Amino acid sequence: MRPRRSLESRARTLPNLKHHRRSTVAKNAWRDPDLRARQSITTKKAWEDPVRRNKKSIEMKRAWTDFVYKARTKAGMKLCWTNPVRKKKGRDIMKRAWACSSYRAKISASQKALWADPAFRAKMSAIQKRIQNDPKVQIKRSIALKLSWARPGFRDRMSIARKKSMADPIVRQAWLLKMSRSWKKRTKIELKLLDWLKQNQVEYDEQSTVVGIRNHVFDFVIPRNEIVLEADGCFWHACAEHYPLKKDDRRCSQAIRDRRLADRCLELGWRIIRLWEHEINSGDFSKLSVALKGK
Numbered sequence: 001m002r003p004r005r006s007l008e009s010r011a012r013t014l015p016n017l018k019h020h021r022r023s024t025v026a027k028n029a030w031r032d033p034d035l036r037a038r039q040s041i042t043t044k045k046a047w048e049d050p051v052r053r054n055k056k057s058i059e060m061k062r063a064w065t066d067f068v069y070k071a072r073t074k075a076g077m078k079l080c081w082t083n084p085v086r087k088k089k090g091r092d093i094m095k096r097a098w099a100c101s102s103y104r105a106k107i108s109a110s111q112k113a114l115w116a117d118p119a120f121r122a123k124m125s126a127i128q129k130r131i132q133n134d135p136k137v138q139i140k141r142s143i144a145l146k147l148s149w150a151r152p153g154f155r156d157r158m159s160i161a162r163k164k165s166m167a168d169p170i171v172r173q174a175w176l177l178k179m180s181r182s183w184k185k186r187t188k189i190e191l192k193l194l195d196w197l198k199q200n201q202v203e204y205d206e207q208s209t210v211v212g213i214r215n216h217v218f219d220f221v222i223p224r225n226e227i228v229l230e231a232d233g234c235f236w237h238a239c240a241e242h243y244p245l246k247k248d249d250r251r252c253s254q255a256i257r258d259r260r261l262a263d264r265c266l267e268l269g270w271r272i273i274r275l276w277e278h279e280i281n282s283g284d285f286s287k288l289s290v291a292l293k294g295k
């Protein structure tokens with residue numbers, strides 16, 4: 001007796017034949033404009049009927065819980081999207097639809113209505129989180145991202161799009177601050193420096209930017225004295241006393257960045273004060289206190 005085939009293997013062989021047969025019949029039928037018009041009217045009517053819509057939706061949901069149906073549909077979609085001709089066709093249809101302003105307005109209105117519902121928002125956010133935390137998805141995404149960046153022209157396109165949006169100073173500043181605040185936690189030495197500033201009643205902005213320097217968020221900015229303050233770790237910023245730079249050091253790029261930043265600050269009339277980790281840890285804030293008295 002032949003062993004029974006698994007559901008998976010059955011599902012795998014299903015799409016080709018059935019998909020093809022259905023698609024040929026449907027294609028021939030759709031060539032008839034009359035039938036197309038009639039179909040469109042009946043479909044519309046059917047969708048306008050809430051009872052029917054509900055029934056259909058339940059049917060669809062039930063269908064999607066069926067493993068074979070799900071696998072078949074997924075395989076069919078994959079087949080579609082791996083076929084360049086079909087892919088182009090699908091894209092063209094979408095493009096045509098998006099070119100029509102009434103279609104855009106309709107979609108936009110329905111989207112807005114959906115997102116206005118807090119329950120929907122919560123549901124979507126939960127789904128998003130689940131997807132983001134899935135290690136399988138993470139790996140897939142990272143590979144896709146790498147492939148995208150390797151594609152010719154992608155880098156340029158991205159850079160142009162980014163430049164366009166970043167050309168707006170408000171957008172840029174907001175983005176920079178948001179990123180630094182969400183990514184960066186305060187380091188231990190930053191906290192110590194913060195304590196000192198509070199004790200000495202210095203007015204400061206934490207994690208802030210300076211007009212004219214677009215690509216850096218400073219640990220502290222003291223606008224009154226035009227001082228920017230950085231708490232630098234001995235290792236990463238290559239303190240000469242504890243971790244001096246060696247030849248071909250991987251920290252060289254950081255050192256160059258630090259240097260450039262200092263130059264730019266001076267150009268703009270800001271004094272940059274870098275307190276080393278060892279200075280902060282030993283409670284030596286003399287550099288800062290001298291600078292603060294100086295102005």
Ligand SMILES: [Zn+2]
Binds near residue numbers: 240278
């Ligand atoms: Zn040091």
